[in-house]
Amino acid sequence: xxxxxxxxxxxxxxxxxxxxxxxxxxxxxxxxxxxxxxxxxxxxxxxxxxxxxxxxxxxxxxxxxxxxxxxxxxxxxxxxxxxxxxxxxxxxxxxxxxxxxxxxxxxxxxxxxxxxxxxxxxxxxxxxxxxxxxxxxxxx
Numbered sequence: 001x002x003x004x005x006x007x008x009x010x011x012x013x014x015x016x017x018x019x020x021x022x023x024x025x026x027x028x029x030x031x032x033x034x035x036x037x038x039x040x041x042x043x044x045x046x047x048x049x050x051x052x053x054x055x056x057x058x059x060x061x062x063x064x065x066x067x068x069x070x071x072x073x074x075x076x077x078x079x080x081x082x083x084x085x086x087x088x089x090x091x092x093x094x095x096x097x098x099x100x101x102x103x104x105x106x107x108x109x110x111x112x113x114x115x116x117x118x119x120x121x122x123x124x125x126x127x128x129x130x131x132x133x134x135x136x137x138x139x140x
Contacts, residue, residue, distance in 0.1 A: 038073035053092035094132035
């Protein structure tokens with residue numbers, strides 16, 4: 001069981017890395033893999049999760065209306081029983097909040113609920129989110 005999960009994580013990281021390289025010049029390629037990319041936000045591999053967040057943000061920059069799709073995956077990641085998954089999503093979320101426009105308040109609420117209901121210390125990451133929001137002229 002463990003070996004299979006490790007193999008899946010390696011393949012997942014490699015294919016996500018290939019998408020990263022290919023989407024630099026052609027970000028539209030991310031559209032056909034968008035749900036799979038978002039699903040990898042809860043991967044066992046920290047490298048894969050970080051890359052998935054990066055690709056999701058790259059896609060949302062091109063197609064802002066798809067930020068709503070990311071929310072369900074972010075919400076699932078915030079509810080994960082695995083501390084590293086929660087910490088990773090909170091670390092990667094500030095730019096997504098800025099890109100989500102009118103939905104940003106909902107996303108901040110999700111993160112705030114995760115911070116208050118979790119037994120994980122993610123206060124420094126949450127403070128970074130708040131700093132990003134406060135210093136962004138787009139939201140005020």
